[in-house]
Amino acid sequence: MARIDYDGVTAASFKAAREIPREGLGAWEEAVRRHLEPVRGMTVVDVGAGTGAFATAFCDWFAVQVVAVEPAAAMRALIPRRAGIEVREGHAASLPVPDDGADAAWLSTVTHHVPDLVAAAREIRRVLRPGAPVLIRNAFAGRGERLRIVRWFPETARLLDTYPSVEETCAAFAAAGFAMEALEPVPQADLASLAELLDRVDALRTADTLMRSLTDEEFDRGKERLREAVLADEAPVGADLTSSLDLLVLR
Numbered sequence: 001m002a003r004i005d006y007d008g009v010t011a012a013s014f015k016a017a018r019e020i021p022r023e024g025l026g027a028w029e030e031a032v033r034r035h036l037e038p039v040r041g042m043t044v045v046d047v048g049a050g051t052g053a054f055a056t057a058f059c060d061w062f063a064v065q066v067v068a069v070e071p072a073a074a075m076r077a078l079i080p081r082r083a084g085i086e087v088r089e090g091h092a093a094s095l096p097v098p099d100d101g102a103d104a105a106w107l108s109t110v111t112h113h114v115p116d117l118v119a120a121a122r123e124i125r126r127v128l129r130p131g132a133p134v135l136i137r138n139a140f141a142g143r144g145e146r147l148r149i150v151r152w153f154p155e156t157a158r159l160l161d162t163y164p165s166v167e168e169t170c171a172a173f174a175a176a177g178f179a180m181e182a183l184e185p186v187p188q189a190d191l192a193s194l195a196e197l198l199d200r201v202d203a204l205r206t207a208d209t210l211m212r213s214l215t216d217e218e219f220d221r222g223k224e225r226l227r228e229a230v231l232a233d234e235a236p237v238g239a240d241l242t243s244s245l246d247l248l249v250l251r
């Protein structure tokens, strides 16, 4: 169903290479707090929760109850079992949550895996209480300029442009009665140096959907570009090191 098979190997690589250390997520904590307006104990449904990095962060940051819905067994198995997180099997168009059973929905790097966004939006409408927000953290077609991966591996833009755009996502959610409230790029500080990125690119190639789309030649060329920058000790600027994804809020 997803663009890639989140099997055991991919799940382990995802956890190792893609989970962002908590200290790099300060801007995300602030942006989510502003739009979610969290109240202790409120229910957030984490749609496509993966290995539970954000489910865990939301519990720690906001003391909310997270229903972590994830279709891939190998990803689900890595979600920490702890107070505040309920792990459930399901997917965006079939959420194991009662009608009006949640106060917010969170979808992080999931929309491009969902085969029918209109059906997903309808299902999210069903489980959210009236007036509750949908927070989407994603890369969108046509908005790759702040993505570090696109800077070093420009051919990844080819696949990015097949992802749902902001307009397509808003149209799918509008059909279910949601309107766009905000769109803002939010940076994540997950790497201290380009050398660290170079160390990680092989694992990223397994764990990252955009990186998996590269041919061997395209991957090698990008890695060489990166190696040269590390050897030249180039000071990274902007999107060379820091990456931003968009936060799209609908209500």
Ligand SMILES: C[S@@+](CC[C@H](N)C(=O)[O-])C[C@H]1O[C@@H](n2cnc3c(N)ncnc32)[C@H](O)[C@@H]1O
Pocket: 001, 002, 006, 047, 048, 049, 050, 051, 052, 053, 054, 070, 071, 072, 075, 090, 091, 092, 093, 107, 108, 109, 110, 113, 114, 115
């Ligand atoms: C890139 S991972 C993101 C995981 C997590 N949200 C995060 O940001 O760390 C994408 C996840 O979406 C899940 N997924 C794929 N198709 C889905 C669908 N139709 N509905 C919900 N989740 C889906 C995958 O199994 C995978 O765990």
